[in-house]
Amino acid sequence: MTLSTYSSTLLLSQQLPTLQYSPTPARFDETWEAPLATLLGLGRAAGADLIEFFLERVNYISCLAEDDAITSISPRLTTGAGVRVFRGQADCYVSTNDLSFSGLKSALEKGLSILGLQLPAPKAYIPEINLELLRDYATKKGKDTWLASCSSMREMGEILLAANDKLKQTASHVQSRRATYFRDWQEVLVATSDGTFARDIRLTQSVGFNLLCADGANRSSIAERAGTTSDANFLRNWNYETAAENVSESAGKMLYADYVESGTYPIIMANHFGGVIFHEACGHLLETTQIERKTTPFADKKGEKIAHESLTAWDEGRSENAFGTVDMDDEGMPTQRTLLIEKGVLKNFLADRAGSLRTGHPRTGSGRRQNYTFAAASRMRNTYIAPGDYTLEEIFASVDKGIYCKKMGGGSVGATGQFNFGVDEAYLIENGKITKPLKGAILIGEATEIMNKISMCSQDLSLAPGFCGSVSGSIYTTVGQPHIKVDSITVGGR
Amino acid sequence: MSSINEIASYAKEKAAQLGIKKFDIYGSSVDETSVQVDRGEPKQVKASQRSGVTVRVWNEHNTVGITSTTDVDANGLELALKTAYEASFFGAKEHVPDFSPEAFAPVADIPNEKATQAPVSNLISSLIEVEKQLLEAHPAIKGVPYNGMAQRDIDKFYLNSEGALRNESRSYASIYLYSKTEEEGRKPRSAGAMRINRSVDMLDIDGCLKEAAEKTISHLNYEKVKSGKYCVVFSPEAFLDLLGAFSNLFNAQSILDKQSLSTPESLGNEIASPLLSLYDDALHSGNIAAETFDGEGTPTRRVSLVENGILTGFLHSSGTAKRLNAQPTGHANMGSKVTVGSHFYHVFPGVGAEREYSLDTAENIIYIDDLQALHAGVKALQGSFSLPFDGWMVSNGKWTSIDSATVAGDFLTVLKSIVYVEKEEKVTPGGVCPRIWVDGLSITGD
Numbered sequence: 018m019t020l021s022t023y024s025s026t027l028l029l030s031q032q033l034p035t036l037q038y039s040p041t042p043a044r045f046d047e048t049w050e051a052p053l054a055t056l057l058g059l060g061r062a063a064g065a066d067l068i069e070f071f072l073e074r075v076n077y078i079s080c081l082a083e084d085d086a087i088t089s090i091s092p093r094l095t096t097g098a099g100v101r102v103f104r105g106q107a108d109c110y111v112s113t114n115d116l117s118f119s120g121l122k123s124a125l126e127k128g129l130s131i132l133g134l135q136l137p138a139p140k141a142y143i144p145e146i147n148l149e150l151l152r153d154y155a156t157k158k159g160k161d162t163w164l165a166s167c168s169s170m171r172e173m174g175e176i177l178l179a180a181n182d183k184l185k186q187t188a189s190h191v192q193s194r195r196a197t198y199f200r201d202w203q204e205v206l207v208a209t210s211d212g213t214f215a216r217d218i219r220l221t222q223s224v225g226f227n228l229l230c231a232d233g234a235n236r237s238s239i240a241e242r243a244g245t246t247s248d249a250n251f252l253r254n255w256n257y258e259t260a261a262e263n264v265s266e267s268a269g270k271m272l273y274a275d276y277v278e279s280g281t282y283p284i285i286m287a288n289h290f291g292g293v294i295f296h297e298a299c300g301h302l303l304e305t306t307q308i309e310r311k312t313t314p315f316a317d318k319k320g321e322k323i324a325h326e327s328l329t330a331w332d333e334g335r336s337e338n339a340f341g342t343v344d345m346d347d348e349g350m351p352t353q354r355t356l357l358i359e360k361g362v363l364k365n366f367l368a369d370r371a372g373s374l375r376t377g378h379p380r381t382g383s384g385r386r387q388n389y390t391f392a393a394a395s396r397m398r399n400t401y402i403a404p405g406d407y408t409l410e411e412i413f414a415s416v417d418k419g420i421y422c423k424k425m426g427g428g429s430v431g432a433t434g435q436f437n438f439g440v441d442e443a444y445l446i447e448n449g450k451i452t453k454p455l456k457g458a459i460l461i462g463e464a465t466e467i468m469n470k471i472s473m474c475s476q477d478l479s480l481a482p483g484f485c486g487s488v489s490g491s492i493y494t495t496v497g498q499p500h501i502k503v504d505s506i507t508v509g510g511r
Numbered sequence: 512m513s514s515i516n517e518i519a520s521y522a523k524e525k526a527a528q529l530g531i532k533k534f535d536i537y538g539s540s541v542d543e544t545s546v547q548v549d550r551g552e553p554k555q556v557k558a559s560q561r562s563g564v565t566v567r568v569w570n571e572h573n574t575v576g577i578t579s580t581t582d583v584d585a586n587g588l589e590l591a592l593k594t595a596y597e598a599s600f601f602g603a604k605e606h607v608p609d610f611s612p613e614a615f616a617p618v619a620d621i622p623n624e625k626a627t628q629a630p631v632s633n634l635i636s637s638l639i640e641v642e643k644q645l646l647e648a649h650p651a652i653k654g655v656p657y658n659g660m661a662q663r664d665i666d667k668f669y670l671n672s673e674g675a676l677r678n679e680s681r682s683y684a685s686i687y688l689y690s691k692t693e694e695e696g697r698k699p700r701s702a703g704a705m706r707i708n709r710s711v712d713m714l715d716i717d718g719c720l721k722e723a724a725e726k727t728i729s730h731l732n733y734e735k736v737k738s739g740k741y742c743v744v745f746s747p748e749a750f751l752d753l754l755g756a757f758s759n760l761f762n763a764q765s766i767l768d769k770q771s772l773s774t775p776e777s778l779g780n781e782i783a784s785p786l787l788s789l790y791d792d793a794l795h796s797g798n799i800a801a802e803t804f805d806g807e808g809t810p811t812r813r814v815s816l817v818e819n820g821i822l823t824g825f826l827h828s829s830g831t832a833k834r835l836n837a838q839p840t841g842h843a844n845m846g847s848k849v850t851v852g853s854h855f856y857h858v859f860p861g862v863g864a865e866r867e868y869s870l871d872t873a874e875n876i877i878y879i880d881d882l883q884a885l886h887a888g889v890k891a892l893q894g895s896f897s898l899p900f901d902g903w904m905v906s907n908g909k910w911t912s913i914d915s916a917t918v919a920g921d922f923l924t925v926l927k928s929i930v931y932v933e934k935e936e937k938v939t940p941g942g943v944c945p946r947i948w949v950d951g952l953s954i955t956g957d
Binding site (some may be wrong): 081083086087088089090091092093094095096097106107108109110111112113114115124127128130131132133170171174192193229236237238276279280309310311312390392426427428429431432433434435437438439456457458459461463507508509510511 | 552579581587600603656689701890
């Protein structure tokens with residue numbers, strides 16, 4: 018048998034300056050395959066173990082209504098690219114706004130030089146990188162028409178003004194009313210020297226109220242947001258009447274609330290955004306990023322009991338239209354449904370490519386980033402505690418004196434596993450009944466301790482949109498849970 | 512990025528083609544490199560070269576629209592101008608922003624040079640050496656999970672269709688170290704330090720290392736603190752953080768939006784102890800990232816906010832200044848709605864204190880070194896806060912690290928409850944401030 022030689026078809030390094038690529042400027046399609054495959058080959062020829070290009074185009078707009086006027090409409094148009102170069106377990110990331118072939122090549126060259134690598138000599142062959150046929154989730158799922166189908170600037174303004182008007186009708190002692198909306202349309206393309214070549218379009222939208230009420234020295238401020246992915250009609254279908262009534266009711270109750278007395282209490286956390294407790298106290302600690310930093314107490318606990326047996330938890334990217342839903346992650350891997358904890362036993366971590374490389378845990382389609390200026394890292398998607406067996410009545414009946422945390426604010430977890438959450442709307446529970454509103458509460462605890470104190474979960478799972486900030490920037494996530502009881506937790510107050 | 516003159520030329524040409532007579536542009540380009548290390552190896556190295564501009568246009572009805580873009584070539588600017596023009600028809604019809612009356616005024620003459628960027632390999636080797644020394648500082652220090660060294664060059668400019676054109680360039684470098692301890696039977700403890708300067712060569716790396724090590728070690732032997740009311744001493748960094756969280760007090764746009772603890776009538780009121788005075792001083796020599804003009808091209812300056820406890824001024828854009836019959840102060844951020852933000856607070860003693868305090872002799876003092884979770888525990892519109900902190904119980908010069916605890920209070924009450932402003936000021940990356948003593952704050956511990 019005679020083997021044919023391929024050398025005549027291979028590209029020589031010295032031919033690079035003569036190459037003429039003309040990828041479609043307004044769309045990341047198949048025309049990007051040739052220039053990216055060449056650049057990936059160039060990187061491999063220089064000695065990199067793996068190269069990844071992430072290309073991004075964003076069309077973002079936000080709209081703000083204050084009282085009875087639209088005071089801001091802000092469009093933003095962004096294009097950029099990032100190239101990540103791996104050599105052994107080390108990597109570097111270079112980002113640029115210049116998506117021309119020479120701009121991307123310069124970024125690659127910089128990345129290679131940081132890792133001590135150089136572009137190959139003029140007569141060196143550039144290996145071919147055979148990319149898969151473009152895995153185009155945008156076209157396959159009909160996303161190319163989304164942007165044009167979203168609300169126009171005029172419609173945004175009209176809906177927000179109508180919503181603010183409803184707030185005026187339902188709230189009392191109003192100092193200021195705000196309705197805000199944003200639409201974040203993002204087109205991404207990922208090409209990697211392992212052959213990955215995938216495109217997607219994401220459409221993330223959020224709308225909500227901020228209501229500030231004041232009566233003399235008494236003040237209350239309540240915010241509420243709804244959010245979605247994949248629904249061009251989201252704003253048109255926003256039920257602002259119900260949202261306005263809920264926000265007004267909460268602000269009214271909290272206006273005259275007493276400060277919470279600090280101490281240790283049993284608490285009941287409401288469903289929906291109450292899920293932020295699991296996100297902060299446990300979810301972050303199950304990211305391989307935390308294993309790499311040695312900042313999680315759960316690093317070597319896979320297969321062991323880390324939580325109360327009543328607790329099962331998931332992280333997934335598939336719930337329809339949920340805020341953290343993605344068809345593929347920012348490394349081109351299809352999303353999945355990842356069981357984190359089953360009846361208290363740790364089952365899986367969330368891993369991106371680098372995290373998998375450095376910790377050995379399998380990738381879970383969790384490599385996410387805010388934009389092209391960040392390398393992807395292991396991040397949560399839609400994360401929630403699964404429904405349990407208890408009724409709401411049973412949970413409340415189990416508390417003699419405690420605190421009902423109806424609406425949570427934000428929170429964070431530190432390097433030692435200590436977490437904290439603000440509570441925007443809280444009530445005293447006495448003998449199983451809600452009595453008076455409380456303000457100024459902050460929940461503080463240790464991740465390893467709190468997970469064993471979640472002793473009761475109800476059946477009313479509800480998901481809520483959230484924004485999560487971490488090593489790869491601010492990303493859209495979902496938190497969620499049913500009503501849960503925490504047997505005891507430190508509550509900071511007055 | 513295209514040069515500023517090229518951008519000005521593109522914008523003028525495209526605006527004329529589109530029939531846009533009035534516009535302005537604020538833009539910047541950033542070239543930065545950062546490194547992190549992990550146990551002697553580079554963990555992640557990042558480099559970025561990016562640019563962006565915000566284009567603001569006025570239409571024939573004198574309403575304003577804006578668009579931001581990272582495409583700063585002729586085509587990108589044309590699209591941005593078109594989009595901004597479209598948005599302008601939905602812009603605010605009242606209090607429409609205008610060019611700053613000071614867009615042509617001279618700016619401060621401060622050094623305007625970029626430093627030579629250090630090779631990335633130098634950053635990595637320096638940080639690896641620092642990490643090694645920190646790990647060797649005490650057997651209990653098991654890791655430096657958060658660390659980084661970065662250098663950044665920034666060019667920024669402002670131009671408008673009336674011919675205003677100004678630009679400036681800056682460089683700065685930073686290092687942060689955050690180490691963590693592990694000991695059998697003890698909770699993990701952590702602490703950190705940060706330094707910033709104009710270049711990597713000028714960074715006080717040894718000082719950062721020493722501070723991170725000393726702080727981390729000092730938290731090894733911790734005790735719970737009993738809940739109750741205490742006299743609290745805020746570190747300069749902690750007080751500046753708290754001040755920043757409640758900066759709506761001085762923000763004229765927030766005041767006009769009724770999103771502030773102040774009102775236009777608050778000027779002249781006593782809002783703090785007479786022991787306290789406060790400036791916002793963008794041009795302070797300690798402000799490494801000083802800017803000489805704001806997003807509307809207005810020159811920055813020192814602004815008196817509190818004199819001996821009396822509220823004396825607000826931070827303004829040109830629009831808020833016009834509405835409140837004041838002068839612009841150089842604190843505007845360009846946007847569809849122009850916002851206002853502080854630059855560099857400078858806290859200093861007001862009237863002479865009747866009594867001076869010392870941590871060497873005082874008893875049962877809570878020293879708060881670092882406030883945490885400000886995004887979660889501050890209710891800026893209500894004036895209240897409840898925040899976890901790192902700190903020590905100090906009695907007669909003996910410092911004992913405090914196990915997890917929170918401090919809670921009302922910020923306006925805090926300002927009035929200041930019992931001592933120390934004389935020695937500290938220049939920090941976020942401002943200048945001495946230690947601040949506050950009586951009667953709620954601490955939740957054991």
